[in-house]
Every structure is written in structure tokens, then in C-alpha cells.
Amino acid sequence: MVQRILVLDGSPAGDHACGTAACVTNTDGVLQVLAFRQEAGKQAAEGLSLLAAQVLQQAGWSRAQGSAPDLVAVVVGPGSFTGLRASCAAAAGYAVGVGCPVVGVTRAEALAPELDAALAAQPDPMAGWLVVTAARRGRVFVEDRQGARAVTIADWSAPQGRWLVAGESRADLAFPSAILCPITHPDVEQVAATALRRMRGDLPPRGALPVYVDPPEAKLPANGLRAAPV
Structure with missing residues (x-):
């Protein structure tokens, strides 16, 4: 059973930009936030790996101690292009490192x-x-x-x-x-609960891939891409 969930969220954009990391425990379906860190600003969203390290240390979760997260849940959008890239990359990388599943959740x-x-x-x-x-x-x-x-x-x-x-x-x-409606943004328990529903098959699969609803802003050079090296 999934008992330890690491939640990452860098999706808020514009004036609402922030980064959030939390350690959430699941005890027979009852979710509880064990550690929580949130910082405002675009730089905070880009630095989610640091926030994740801080909450993991606060919760005392580590692979060395046999208490690594059983699941990583990440908010995949819609939202900040940079925040989504950073949070999804951090989530996927951490999950690979400890050998646990990673699940994407939209707002x-x-x-x-x-x-x-x-x-x-x-x-x-x-x-x-x-x-x-x-x-x-x-x-x-x-x-x-x-x-x-x-x-x-x-x-x-x-x-x-x-x-x-x-x-x-x-x-x-x-x-x-x-x-x-006064509801604005999901809290970490809601993200964790949705990830658990996805793990159970109650929701269709979704990986740690950003939900981009805009076309990329980068444009190809007028003269095309540089030729491949010979």
C-alpha cells in the first residue's frame, strides 16, 4: 500500500507563481501532511528540487533509512511553462532515483x-x-x-x-x-488523493509530463536549423 507520498507543484503562473513541496502520509485512506514548504515567485518554482529535499529531511524520509516515498505526485498543469518543466523533471528524476512510481495530476x-x-x-x-x-x-x-x-x-x-x-x-x-466559487487551487492533500485514485485505476493514466496548452514560443531561425556536423 502507498503510505508515503511526495507532492510537488510548480504550476501557478504570473503573480501567483510559487513552488510547493510536501510529504503526505496515507494511513488507511486518511491523508496527513507531515512536512510542507511553499515559496512564492518564479525562482521558487524553478527550485522545487531544493524544496523537496527540505521537506524530505523534515519528514525523515530517505532511501538509506528505508523510508523513501512510495509515490511521487506532481501537478502537471495547466500553468507556468518554466514551473511545469521544473516540477515534472524533479518529480520524474526523484522517482527514478528511489524506484517508486510518479503520477501526474491536473488542477x-x-x-x-x-x-x-x-x-x-x-x-x-x-x-x-x-x-x-x-x-x-x-x-x-x-x-x-x-x-x-x-x-x-x-x-x-x-x-x-x-x-x-x-x-x-x-x-x-x-x-x-x-x-x-471561492475554490482557487488544490491543496497537497487533494493532489495526493487524486494521485492515489489514478494509481487504483479510477482515473486514466497520466505521467509526469507538463500539460502545455500553448504552442511553443521559440521559433525556428529564418534560414532553418544549423546543418548537422560532418
Whole structure:
């Protein structure tokens, strides 16, 4: 049974950029945070390996002591391009190093149980929920059950129906009829719980690969790539 879970998250973007690492224990389905570190800023997200080392030391988890994590769970997006690369690379590298599985989790997947409960509590039927999170350059990320996409705020066209809208950028998009939900970002227990559901097969497989919803900003040189060495 998975008892020790290392959770890594570098997905928040823009003004919300931060890096998070936590050690979470699983005792008969009861999750408890044993160690937690979070730092704000893009540099913190890029330095998730250091945050991971700090929480592992705080929790006393190590391969040498026979108490390495049984599972690494990483938030794979949508979010910061750099933060996702750094956190997914750290998660995959650590999992290989200790010989444990690594599982990817999106923000909406982790929030889905709480959002489903919020929907069920509404007195009138609703079309569903959306998670709206910060991007860059006048855009936001919008995630639902089908996946994630980047949306330009000025060009936004709201879907029909009445929606429950969560996420830190939920107020940036206009809706003819919506309920703004105070839920913004999954906590480490929600990420760990979703990773466990994925391990059990309750969710389709997802590895530690960033969910990129934008095309790469890098462009090929006008004269093409450099010729291969002879």
C-alpha cells in the first residue's frame, strides 16, 4: 500500500507563481501532511528540487533509512511553462532515483470532487464547472472535465448555460450567468488523493509530463536549423 507520498507543484503562473513541496502520509485512506514548504515567485518554482529535499529531511524520509516515498505526485498543469518543466523533471528524476512510481495530476482533476460537491449543493441545475487560472499576456487557462485551453480574455465567448466558476482568475471572464466559487487551487492533500485514485485505476493514466496548452514560443531561425556536423 502507498503510505508515503511526495507532492510537488510548480504550476501557478504570473503573480501567483510559487513552488510547493510536501510529504503526505496515507494511513488507511486518511491523508496527513507531515512536512510542507511553499515559496512564492518564479525562482521558487524553478527550485522545487531544493524544496523537496527540505521537506524530505523534515519528514525523515530517505532511501538509506528505508523510508523513501512510495509515490511521487506532481501537478502537471495547466500553468507556468518554466514551473511545469521544473516540477515534472524533479518529480520524474526523484522517482527514478528511489524506484517508486510518479503520477501526474491536473488542477481540475484534483479539485473535481470538491467542485462536484459544490455543484450538487446548488438549488438549481447548472451546466457544470470551470477552473480559470492565471496565464500571461491578457489570457487565462480554462480547464473542465474534457481538458484545458488558453483563452484570450478580450476574445472570450462564454458557453451557454449557468456555470460554477473556480480558480484564482475566475473573475477575469464574463458570464451571462455564473456562480463564482471561492475554490482557487488544490491543496497537497487533494493532489495526493487524486494521485492515489489514478494509481487504483479510477482515473486514466497520466505521467509526469507538463500539460502545455500553448504552442511553443521559440521559433525556428529564418534560414532553418544549423546543418548537422560532418
